[in-house]
Amino acid sequence: MITYYNTMGRVSLTNDYFAELVSEIAKNCYGVAGMAPGSRSDSLKSLILGKDFREKGVKVYPQDGKLVIDLHIQVGYGLNISSIAQSISHRVRNEVETCTGLKVARVNVHVDGMIGD
Numbered sequence: 001m002i003t004y005y006n007t008m009g010r011v012s013l014t015n016d017y018f019a020e021l022v023s024e025i026a027k028n029c030y031g032v033a034g035m036a037p038g039s040r041s042d043s044l045k046s047l048i049l050g051k052d053f054r055e056k057g058v059k060v061y062p063q064d065g066k067l068v069i070d071l072h073i074q075v076g077y078g079l080n081i082s083s084i085a086q087s088i089s090h091r092v093r094n095e096v097e098t099c100t101g102l103k104v105a106r107v108n109v110h111v112d113g114m115i116g117d
Contacts, residue, residue: 002062004102013100018060018067025095026058026071031084036072036112057112066105067096073109077116085109 003012026032035057057072069092075084089107096104 002060002067002102006101015060018096019058021096021099022058022060022069022071022092025092026073026088029084029088029091031075031079032088033074033076033115036074036110063105066103068105069093069096069107071107071109072112074113074115075111077114081111085111 001012001014002018003010005011023035027035059070061068071088071092073088075081088109092107093104096102
């Protein structure tokens with residue numbers, strides 16, 4: 001949970017909110033074929049649930065009053081990975097800052113696989 005204070009009082013945003021927000025933004029970017037498990041717990045959850053879950057491949061945590069976002073994605077085969085990663089990074093930063101009012105320190109995009117046609 002990420003908490004901050006404004007003139008009206010305390011605002012708390014849950015990890016589920018961030019996970020769903022960031023996941024939806026990333027999935028709708030050009031070239032992203034899907035989210036990839038970002039940790040062993042994500043892999044285990046995928047095996048147990050047998051499907052995608054909203055926090056798959058997304059980790060958001062505060063650092064020095066700003067957010068750090070880690071994304072684990074799969075991209076389409078034959079696409080320019082550098083351009084896709086840069087595009088996702090800019091779009092996620094912009095959308096999260098717009099939706100939450102919080103500053104994003106950095107977006108780390110990890111390409112964990114490719115999916116062919």
